[in-house]
Amino acid sequence: MSVLFVVVPAALLLVLVAVIAFVWASRSGQFDDLTTPAVRSLHDDSEPEVRPPGKRHRRVPGGPPRAP
């Protein structure tokens, strides 16, 4: 049972690390917005680019510069 003298402090140390991480996360704003990040990850960027059918498009004034 004397292992408790080692295990309990070790467990508490782990808890301390977790608590510090949590406080850091909340202070740095990780919990400010809980909806957008959830939505953000829904759309995966790795899919290949698909161009829908359509005519050739004119340049739009104010639009982005053409990719080099």
Added chain:
Amino acid sequence: MSVTEAPARRGKAPRGPAWAAGPLPAPAATPTPGARQETPEAGAANREPLCLHCGLPVPAAARAEDETPFCCSGCATAYAVILECGLGRYYRLAERRGAAVVPQGRSYEEFDHPAFHGLYVHHRGELAETELYLEGIHCSSCVWLIERAPLSLPGVAGIELDWTRGRVRIAWDDAQTRLSRIAGFLGLLGYRAHPFRGGKADARRRAEDRAMIARIGVAAAIAVNVMLAAFALYCGWFGGMEPVYREYFRWVSLLLVTPALLFPGQVFFRGAWAALRTRTLHMDLPIAIALAAGYARGVVNTITGRGPIYLDGVAMLIFLLLLGRALQLRAQRAATDSAELLYSLSPSTARVVEPEDRVRERPAEALLPGMVLEVRVGDTVAADGVAARGESEVDTSLLTGETRLRAVGPGDPVFAGSVNRGSTLYVRVEQTGEASRLGRILAQVEAGARRRAPLVRVADRMAGAFVAVVLMLAAVTAWWWLGRDPSAALDRAIALLIVTCPCALALATPLAVTVAIGRAARAGILVKGGDALERLARPGRLILDKTGTVTEGRVSLAAWCGSEQVKPLVLALERHSGHPIAHGFTEAWPALAVPPAGDLAYTMGGGLEGRVAGQRVVVGSPAFVKARLAATEDPAVEGRPGALTPVWVAVDGRLEARAWFGDPVRADAAAALGALARRGWQLSLLSGDDPAVVRDVARRIRLPDRRCRGAASPEDKLRAIEAARGPGATVMVGDGVNDAAAIARADVGIGVSGGAEACLAVADVFLARPGLTPLVELVTGAERTLRVIRRNIAWSLVYNLAGAALAMTGVINPLIAAVLMPASSLTVVLASWSARTFETRAGSGTTLGPPR
């Protein structure tokens, strides 16, 4: 003005016509998103192509055989921009916004003005940073698009969207690009940017939120771990335990609880201290005493190694109380959210005519009295002033609620917030910003929203009585037992304080309200403040705005008296005009084939004339048409009630048809209001519109004449709300900025679907589904919620009384009290969760985004 070049525009914020005749080559008047509800063209044309960008049907006028289908030029531009960025995948996202992009001719030039930068832009190293409020964010694909597309502009370093708040944070390199370009780019995609004007209050609130979350996290971690240690001790009670381990676990508990008391528990001590200093009784006071006494007792017993410690109870108490408080705060939060948003929505830019007739866009903050503004058709006037040049008609419905346009000539006053509908107008500025009428209304709105806060404090005062009783009982118990069994006196008092802990009582209301609000949101009713539900549960006075609330808030054809052959001729003229009447015509007959028209002329305040299929057609007000009739004609026909706007049609000098326009009453209005009246609500109608029109509408929803009032200015509405007295709450239902002050001042303010954002921002409840049926559901749901709250309070009171009696007589010790305490909270939680409040209807889910 030449009607063919009507610039792209949209009307009174969200419900106006998205009137786009913009840069499309064909003279096309494009139907609105709302036109989707109209029956599409009959027969073969039924299979209309859908717009590639927004998915709405493409109107015949904008259709061309060999081209990709777009419903309007705005969508075509957005489509091109998106492909240009290499973001074509947008069109494969499952959830996409179904709203046509309204093209805008805005340059956002004012975003680059030094005054703007001074106010809203921060510099961080080489990068400039600002926050903008974006209109029109509907769904998750908006997040995708907004966070990617602008990155293709050179110099944009980062862009991050907060979807629920509609706020976007942009970082960019000022040397490479300008903010106006980024804002203009977002505009092309259909998201209108406004400066976000609530920076400071928002930062403070965010810091508060973060601290609260951190406190709850720490308290939870400690509570759970102390519980583990306590478990070991309890096991030791029954199964026996070596003293050295018992001492060990007691010291571990003490070590753990100390930081819980010092960091998360601190708020209670601070609250109690503040209450003591101001000599008021606050919930925090007995909590602080119980915590301090429990902790002190634990410390003493740990050091002396005798008697039980209740440190697990202390840690649990801290955690549960913090959690209850966070729930409560979240329910109240949205109600106080509003004021900052308001300022983001008032007009932020104006075209100033400088010497040498150069016109420049400037931020509204930089306007000074004496400047001359150019107000184009469809623009919102940015400051109060006097018309200097030009003749036009303005839509003041934002300010007054009046649906008819007001004619304005040189010398007439023009108010900020009204929309120019006729032709370009030049306005000499007299009052700007907060001094303008709109500014004063918004200030009243804000004051009204703030004035509600004291009601929250009433709850605290009630808690004060509870606290006083508990403290007294604890003192009596301690004194009583001190005389008989001194060693048990402190235990009894602590047990009493713990068992009567107002946990369940504090949770009873916020929990029931939070659950109800969540259910209501799924039914399309967005409730911001919990107190609104409590007040709606008892019948009171319900004051309704007319335009846009009881009626649909648009001009539509009410009656037509004339032959079928005249209709295409009328449409041929009207489809070239941006006037609300013209919109009413095109909406009424969407399926007619229209001959081309030529030789068009528009007379301000009169009507349109032109040549269609070789015939001279005149459409307009009776006086206007009468003046153009052949001399032999003398029609002395009026016929219809004065509540409707008459329009005459003459062909080749003969009066051929008459039409009447009005604002149709919502289909479900009479039934819904009847249901409310049967429940004991006292209904009345309060409108800024013409009294005759108001009476007409009142008759149709079966309200007696004495219950309706017309020609009420926003200030009158506010006074009417303040004057309303009697049992129950005063509830204001409205949709416009002209109602906003009244909505904010009323006990409960309700904004209806399609209303102006300023009004939605201050309303306690926003009905996201059109019509008035949700209003009945809201009242029913509120009644049920109140019943749940009462049941919860009864539960926790019974529990507390029984617990107090047991603790005072010494039947339970502090340990059992600490175990019983969360049990009462659990009862309340389960009761709240299982209660039926709002009916959730399948398939009617609303996206919980910012109100449109």
